[in-house]
Amino acid sequence: MTGPTDRQPLDRRTLARALSRSANATVADILAHWQPPRRGLARRIGITGAPGTGKSTLISRLVRCRLAHADRLGVLAIDPSSPYSRGAILGDRIRMDDVADDDRLFIRSLASRGAHDGTSDNIADLLAVMDAHGFDEVILETVGVGQTEYAVRTLVDTVVLVLIPESGDQIQAMKAGLMEAADIFVVNKCDLPGAGRISSEVRAVLARVHRDDRWQRRVVETSAERASGFEALSAAIMEHQAWTMSRRSEQEVRAARAAHQIKELFSRRVGELVEGELAQRLDRPLPELYAEVLARLATERG
């Protein structure tokens, strides 16, 4: 999707400021400060899974593999309990010291802002900021079971769902549809007992749960303890990226991202108007209320 071009050096301070601003911005702010992407669009990898599945440690290992394929790599963690701080993973025995100072890497942890679907309602804005700063690839870490995977699906190109050997019970519940949402399944902490069984269970469910797009979903076992599986995960991600790129043009990706962001911005602004300015007067007829929200939106134009 991207290739090396006449790239400007990454201005880390400007980027950090832009992300902070976006994280708390009003819709008007977002539009006022919007900048077109300087170059192609970043490939987006979503890493999601329940709390305790070791997503952050997994990402610190994955980052090392991905730096071989990305001159500018970003990590955004949307997680209230995220252990990232200043480019390091806190509480992790193997700190990211060997990559934290790498000029090509930018890591940022952002607290989630209340969207009902378990993700922030402004992740699209944050990812757009990354696009505008010329990243080759962005890893988005989100926490959650269930509804989150659906939301992440629309935001990223490749969805990686992280499970652990104790997740057995979860797999049964996921039959209903969650298995459709992920492209790659990671059985992390595969040094723990039961890892083989869980991989088999995932494969068995995948064999039964049909997916329309014919992508052959992968199951990868990883272990930070044994330092194994991360190259295989990286390879699986690249297979999926290549497959995705063969099916969608950059133009289509760009349009889908813009469409999603526009819808989120309107939804947020209408929510603000209804919950804030109109909240006292919601007992009027619906058509009148609709017209009033429309009128208020329209006065903000220009």
Next chain:
Amino acid sequence: MTGPTDRQPLDRRTLARALSRSANATVADILAHWQPPRRGLARRIGITGAPGTGKSTLISRLVRCRLAHADRLGVLAIDPSSPYSRGAILGDRIRMDDVADDDRLFIRSLASRGAHDGTSDNIADLLAVMDAHGFDEVILETVGVGQTEYAVRTLVDTVVLVLIPESGDQIQAMKAGLMEAADIFVVNKCDLPGAGRISSEVRAVLARVHRDDRWQRRVVETSAERASGFEALSAAIMEHQAWTMSRRSEQEVRAARAAHQIKELFSRRVGELVEGELAQRLDRPLPELYAEVLARLATERG
């Protein structure tokens, strides 16, 4: 929330037409045909759960109990596989013959329309139609695991989650947050082995998962086979209704429902504009796109 007043007889044909129209209506249609509720608002009960948990049969039993407390009772099933047809539950050994002809009962099954959260994006409109037709109580049946419960939460007053003895694995996965979404937990098919164990598991999880509003969540065992538990379920629902009414005025409920419906209508209209009319031209700068959607919306006013 409501009481007997100078009630007009239910015009079943008009209501059926209004629901069909709403199910397929554009936003402009909804607003053009909107009518204010004739009297108080219907109490809303959401019944949700995975496929195969016996929701429809449970509802047919529950309906008999609820008719003792509602002069006008509605059932809306949003479920592609719903077995309701002309007031009867197909494939059910005990048909609803004894209640199907009851003038006080209105049952309607509607196919789900693609909202990404597993519910229709127009359920708020359908429920508003029921409000306008003077129902005392409406039972909303939705199917799903996970994301659906969150969406239903904003639409109804009381959320009932239906589990069965085989749902054990699901309960583990629900720990992360789904247990917060339901007010009453039903272990249906409690004649099957393992029912006691599952009730205990639910209670154990509830004891650990805190809920801010201090409602003491109930666990009720039901069995259509043994014709047991449905009065207890009905009683638990009434306890929750009384508790809810003590905390919110009818005015607040009405405002919340209007707010939700307004937000859904805008979100749907913006989605249509972006995906339909603008889809070819999404490669322009975001602020320009936003302004254009706004301009299009504004021309529809009046």
